[in-house]
Amino acid sequence: MDVVALGESMVTFLPARPGRLADVPAFHRSIGGAESNVACTLAAAGHTTRWVSRVGADGFGDHLVEAVGAYGVDVSHVRRDPSRPTGVYFRTAGDRAGDTHEVAYYRAGSAASAMSPAGVDLDAVRAGRVLHLSGITAALSPDCLALMRELTAPRPGRPLISFDVNHRPGLWRGRYGPEVLLDLARGADIVFVGEDEAEEAWGVTGGPAAIREALPEPPVLILKKGAAGAVAFCRPSAGDRAAGAARAGADGTPRSPGCDNTPRPAATAPALKVDVVATTGAGDAFAAGFLSATLRGLPLTARLRHGHLMAAATLTTPGDLTSPPPRPLADRLAALDAPAWETLRLGPGWTDADAEAAEEAPTP
Structure with a gap:
């Protein structure tokens, strides 16, 4: 899986x-x-996925x-x-x-x-190369929070933990608050968080560097900046367990994503220009695109771009889920040079390409 x-x-x-x-x-x-949005999108993109609920x-x-x-x-x-x-x-x-x-x-x-x-089969939950979780689950009940703490706790042989903060203010009423999301994120290997979420949930302001300072532990930290795009911080993981899994391509061979220990972002990717139909589900699609590229062992900038492309597919349709772009088309667009990427504009129907059209992707 x-x-x-x-x-x-x-x-x-x-x-x-x-x-x-x-x-x-x-x-x-x-x-x-x-979480099921991520599983469905990745399955549609050709990956083997499981949803546990x-x-x-x-x-x-x-x-x-x-x-x-x-x-x-x-x-x-x-x-x-x-x-x-x-x-x-x-x-x-x-x-x-x-x-x-x-x-x-x-x-x-x-x-x-x-x-x-x-109440869940933990062996089935841990049976994938990547386990994707979100902060929504932690807010549902004390039992759900206990499950999240169990799954993000350090343990030998655990899968790569992907955690989308997904702060939903309306859910955080009761005996604990969104500060627990910070603890859960610190136990993950890949973390997705928006600048607005970090400020609203934890009071962290000052941009990407300040958020990285508050979250130094995750080997890969993805900061979403809305229309301004996304940046990725990356550092080597002690023991090479988490980073090795993150670098694994389809054949399982570790490949370096170019991580270092500097406080600067390791990669950036401007957001695409998109004719938006609805925004619901775009964050989940971004996570799916990034994880798909991670599983394929692509460079860090390409992972961010694939996240943007998956998000663009959802942004240009009315529902939470849509078909991802054909992989040849996505790969072609993700490989554009910086000026071409920054002038590319996508509208409704852009993913409806057959195999021949995918080989000749539209130019900006």
Whole structure:
């Protein structure tokens, strides 16, 4: 298994037309979940993936398992809970960042909130080259936080831990707060965090260098700067366990990503110019693109660019999930020189390329 992803997924209801939730007469059913989004995108890109979670013994749980499995994701370790429901949520049609955007979650007491170290098959969770997690899971319940601490704790032979901070302020109400995300991130090998998240969750300001100072432990730290792009900090890992796994190509051979111990970013990649349809799921797609390129042993800058390309595929469609660009097309675009990359513009339908078109990728 290339990647195992653990976390809650919910049935998503997307409005049939724009407007307030109070005014929308009908909704279209879809699926949504940060970790399953990553698993589905990676499976669609040709990787072997598994999603581990817990859903209710209800029709919505059936739909989630079937829909995620249809992407080619292994769902054999998703457990069914006879006494707790599958989470659902409704959202308006607009951009998540808009003032009129509304989201109504119905996830309190959901089946996934009952995940715990004793309630999941830890061997199945640790069976991939990469284990992808997010901070959303830690906020669901004390049992879920205990599971996250178990999975990010140092142990011999653990998979490469990928952790997307995914700070959701509305979830952090109760006996602990988002400061626990910092502790979890410190135990991971690859960490994705936005500058805005670092400020909102931890009060860290001052840009990438200040965030790296607050998070010196992860061998690879990816800082997302929105429209300004992304930067990566990278350092060698003691014992070469984590860094060796991060450098492994498809044949498992370690390859150096050019890491060093300097406080400067090891790689940068400006964001693409994109005709945005909706932003939901773009962060998950970015993580999937970066992990895909990591599994292929590509250089660090190429990993960031593949993250941007996967995100662009999602940004130019209305739902949380979409088909990734064909690999030859993505590789061709990721290899553009700096001026061509910075002037490239992508709009709806740009991923709909057949094999011949992928070999002749559009020039900016």
